[in-house]
Amino acid sequence: MTGKHSRRRFLSMAGGSMAGVAVTSGAFYSATALMRANAAEDGGFDGVSSPRYTDLTPFKDKLRLPPTLAPTHDGTTEVEMVNRNIRLHSQLPPVPMWTYAGHFPGPTIEARRGQRLRFAWTNRLQGTLPVKAVHVAPAGPPPGLHPYNEAGSGGAAERPDMAALTPWTSVHLHGGYQHAISDGQPDDAVTPGDSQLSEYANEKAAHLFYHDHAMPVTGPNVLSGLAGSYLVRDEREDRLDLPRGRYEVTLSLADVNFEQDAQGRLEGRILYKRIAPAPASSPDANPPSLAFEGPFTMVNGVVWPYLDVEARAYRFRMVNNSLTRQYILALLDETTGKPLTGAVTVIGTDGGLLGEPRGAGETISLMPAERVDVVIDFSVFAGKRLRFVNTIPGAPAGAPVPDAGVGRPEVMQFRVSGAAAPKYRVPKRLSADFRPLTAEDVPAGAVERFVALIVDGFGMPALQELQEAAPGTKPGPGIVQLELDGRLRTFRGAANYFEDPTGFYAAAGAFEVWTFLNAGSIPIAHPIHIHLIDFQLLQRNALVGTVDSATQSTAQPLTPGAAQPIAAEESGWKDTVLVPGHSMVRVAGRFGRQTGRFMYHCHLLDHEDDGMMRPVVVMPPAVLDVQKRQMALMGRTIGGGMSGDMPGMTK
Ligand SMILES: [Cu+2]
Incomplete structure (x- = not known):
C-alpha cells in the first residue's frame, strides 16, 4: 500500500x-x-511576517x-x-x-x-536547498572567527553548488x-x-x-x-522515580545564522556562512574553509526561548544538534549572575542511564551529537529566573567571548513559579547493570584500532586511518609512531578520505579498543562518532608531537602526556567522544550484533562532509573469516591490530 x-x-x-x-x-x-x-x-x-528587526530579543x-x-x-x-x-x-x-x-x-x-x-x-x-550558503573572509584575531558572531552575508556571493542543490x-x-x-x-x-x-x-x-x-x-x-x-x-526506567510527563523535556540545541536585507534587517532565511581563510585554487573548487557556526542559539527550533517551570524537579534530555558548535553550559541565577554549581545532576549519557547520579561540575560540555540526561530541582529556586549560557573556559560564565566565536552566550531561560514543591531526591541507583569500564576489563585479544586526526596537505582536517606496519618498518612518509605503555608502535597511514579503499573490517559483537590520536599541526577539537558501538572512555591524555601535514608522518614518536579529565557527562555509555586538539583518547566497547557497512566519523558535520568519515564493515564472525582468508590470498590483511602492509593500497 x-x-x-x-x-x-x-x-x-x-x-x-x-x-x-x-x-x-x-x-x-x-x-x-x-x-x-x-x-x-x-x-x-x-510574530512579524516581513523583515523588521536587526537583532532578536x-x-x-x-x-x-x-x-x-x-x-x-x-x-x-x-x-x-x-x-x-x-x-x-x-x-x-x-x-x-x-x-x-x-x-x-x-x-x-x-x-x-x-x-x-x-x-x-x-x-x-x-x-533547492532553502538555506543561503556563502564563504566569507576571516576577521578579528586568528583564526578570525568574528564573522561567526554576526548575522548576514555582508553581500558575499551565494555558493553556486549550494544554490543548485x-x-x-x-x-x-x-x-x-x-x-x-x-x-x-x-x-x-x-x-x-x-x-x-x-x-x-x-x-x-x-x-x-x-x-x-x-x-x-x-x-x-x-x-x-x-x-x-x-x-x-523500558520498564526498568519506568520503575525509577524520575520526573516524567510534562516534567520531562527534550532540549535540542543548535546554532544558526540568518541573512539580512539591504537595511540590515533579519530576513527569514537561514544563512550557511563559512569562513574561508584562503581563496579557492580554481573557479571550480570550493576554498578551504572553517566549519559553520552561527550567532543565534535555538532550543527546539526557537531562538533563545524561555520555559515556565514549576518549582519542582525536571528531567531534561539534551542533545547538541549543531553542525559544529560546542556548548559548555553553565546555569546562572539571573539576579546574581553567578553559576549555580551543584544545581544540575547528570543521570545519563548518549547510551542511557548511569549507574548512579553524579553532580555536574560548574559546566556541562556537549559537542555536536552528544546527549546528556540531567535533573534540575527548581524547588530551591522558587520565583527566580535562571538561564543556561554558553561559556569559554577561563572567561566568566555568561560573558561574551567574540574572539572564540561566542558573541552571544545566551541559550535559554527558566522562569520558576513561586510555590515550591518539596525537595526532590534523585534515585541513588539508576541503571542496575551499568559498570564503569577500565583497562582491566579489556579482554585479552580485543581488537585494537588506531586513527590519527590530522591536518592534511590542503590545510583541511582529515582522518588518517592507521594499520600496524610490518616489523622493522623505519620512519618515513606515511609512517606514524607512538610510544604507548612502554612500547613503540609503528603504523602506516592506510587511508584519509571517505573515497579511499575500505580498511577496517570487524566481527559483530566483538570487543574493540579504539585510540584516537589528535596530532594535527593545528589543534582542532573533533567529536568522533562510531556507528553500532556504545563505548566508554578508558583514558584521555595530552598528546606530545604532531603528524606532519605534507608527509603525514611523525618526526618523533607521539607520546601521551598528562591525563585530562573525564567529566560526569562523559562517564557513561557514549557513541560520540570529544577528542581535543593535541590529545589521545581511548575508548572501548562491543559492536552490536548487527552487520553491514557502518561509518565512523567526525560529527562536526562540515568536517564529515569534507571527508572526515570512513567505513568499518561489520560482518558475522564466520563471514569475516572467509573475507580474511580471501584477502590473505591477495597478500592483504584487514582490520586493526593485525600486522602487515597492505600492498595495493594507494596511501
Ligand atoms: Cu572534526
Whole structure:
C-alpha cells in the first residue's frame, strides 16, 4: 500500500470507529495521523511576517515542544519530509525549511525497548536547498572567527553548488543498533518521491536522535531542519522515580545564522556562512574553509526561548544538534549572575542511564551529537529566573567571548513559579547493570584500532586511518609512531578520505579498543562518532608531537602526556567522544550484533562532509573469516591490530 492510499484510508477512518479495522503488518500509517501535539507547539507564538528587526530579543518566545510520535501498530510508519515555513522567533519572518512531517525539530519519536519499529522516510522535498550558503573572509584575531558572531552575508556571493542543490536524503538513527541497510548510509540516499525503509530493533533505553546523513551534504541538510529526537524507554526506567510527563523535556540545541536585507534587517532565511581563510585554487573548487557556526542559539527550533517551570524537579534530555558548535553550559541565577554549581545532576549519557547520579561540575560540555540526561530541582529556586549560557573556559560564565566565536552566550531561560514543591531526591541507583569500564576489563585479544586526526596537505582536517606496519618498518612518509605503555608502535597511514579503499573490517559483537590520536599541526577539537558501538572512555591524555601535514608522518614518536579529565557527562555509555586538539583518547566497547557497512566519523558535520568519515564493515564472525582468508590470498590483511602492509593500497 502506498503512502497516498494510507492517507486516504486515515481520512476515511477518522470519522468512523476504529473497531473492526484489521491491522496487517503490511499497512502504512501516516506519521501525521499518529502524532500527538504537545503544549506550545507551532502557533504558540505570533510574530512579524516581513523583515523588521536587526537583532532578536533573548527570552522573548516560549520553548517549543515537538509533537510526540509513538507508533503502537506493527505496520510501517511513514514520515514525509516536506517543505515548511517555520517560525523560529517572533521577530523573524517564518523561515523556509526542510522538515520531518512539517515540524522542526522533527516529531519526538518514542519507542519501547524491544519494540521493533519500521519507518518509511519519504522524501517529498521540493525545489533547492532553502538555506543561503556563502564563504566569507576571516576577521578579528586568528583564526578570525568574528564573522561567526554576526548575522548576514555582508553581500558575499551565494555558493553556486549550494544554490543548485536538490533534495537528497538519508535518515540516520544516531546511537541506534540497526543493520547497516537501515542505518542511513551516506551515499545510499533517495531523491524526491521515494522512500528509505528502515527497521529499528530499539535494543536499549536511551535518547537517540535521527538526522540526515547524506554525503557530502549532511551539514546543509541538517541546517535546513532535518533532525529530531528519538526516545527509547523500558520498564526498568519506568520503575525509577524520575520526573516524567510534562516534567520531562527534550532540549535540542543548535546554532544558526540568518541573512539580512539591504537595511540590515533579519530576513527569514537561514544563512550557511563559512569562513574561508584562503581563496579557492580554481573557479571550480570550493576554498578551504572553517566549519559553520552561527550567532543565534535555538532550543527546539526557537531562538533563545524561555520555559515556565514549576518549582519542582525536571528531567531534561539534551542533545547538541549543531553542525559544529560546542556548548559548555553553565546555569546562572539571573539576579546574581553567578553559576549555580551543584544545581544540575547528570543521570545519563548518549547510551542511557548511569549507574548512579553524579553532580555536574560548574559546566556541562556537549559537542555536536552528544546527549546528556540531567535533573534540575527548581524547588530551591522558587520565583527566580535562571538561564543556561554558553561559556569559554577561563572567561566568566555568561560573558561574551567574540574572539572564540561566542558573541552571544545566551541559550535559554527558566522562569520558576513561586510555590515550591518539596525537595526532590534523585534515585541513588539508576541503571542496575551499568559498570564503569577500565583497562582491566579489556579482554585479552580485543581488537585494537588506531586513527590519527590530522591536518592534511590542503590545510583541511582529515582522518588518517592507521594499520600496524610490518616489523622493522623505519620512519618515513606515511609512517606514524607512538610510544604507548612502554612500547613503540609503528603504523602506516592506510587511508584519509571517505573515497579511499575500505580498511577496517570487524566481527559483530566483538570487543574493540579504539585510540584516537589528535596530532594535527593545528589543534582542532573533533567529536568522533562510531556507528553500532556504545563505548566508554578508558583514558584521555595530552598528546606530545604532531603528524606532519605534507608527509603525514611523525618526526618523533607521539607520546601521551598528562591525563585530562573525564567529566560526569562523559562517564557513561557514549557513541560520540570529544577528542581535543593535541590529545589521545581511548575508548572501548562491543559492536552490536548487527552487520553491514557502518561509518565512523567526525560529527562536526562540515568536517564529515569534507571527508572526515570512513567505513568499518561489520560482518558475522564466520563471514569475516572467509573475507580474511580471501584477502590473505591477495597478500592483504584487514582490520586493526593485525600486522602487515597492505600492498595495493594507494596511501
Ligand atoms: Cu572534526
